[in-house]
Amino acid sequence: MAKYSFEETTIGELLDNPKTADFLFDLVPEAKDHPMLEIGRPFTLEQALPFIETIADSMGITNVAERIEDFKQKLSELE
Numbered sequence: 001m002a003k004y005s006f007e008e009t010t011i012g013e014l015l016d017n018p019k020t021a022d023f024l025f026d027l028v029p030e031a032k033d034h035p036m037l038e039i040g041r042p043f044t045l046e047q048a049l050p051f052i053e054t055i056a057d058s059m060g061i062t063n064v065a066e067r068i069e070d071f072k073q074k075l076s077e078l079e
Helices: 011-016 018-027 045-058 064-077
Strands: none
Touching (some): 018 064
16 A cells, blocks of 8 residues: 555645655645645645646646646655
């Protein structure tokens, strides 16, 4: 079983671990300075997905679905 998952891991857990925080910001550099990031800490990525999609759309990010799938896959591979 994977240590991290899109459905179970909270955004706060990802941010609190330097390895996963670096991973997050490498794949989603736009998130690093976004003001909503701290508000999202208690949510899993799956729970935050509607907000993530809305924010990405407002920022003009067009390949959201592809990036989310890539993120899910790579997150599940982290040790």
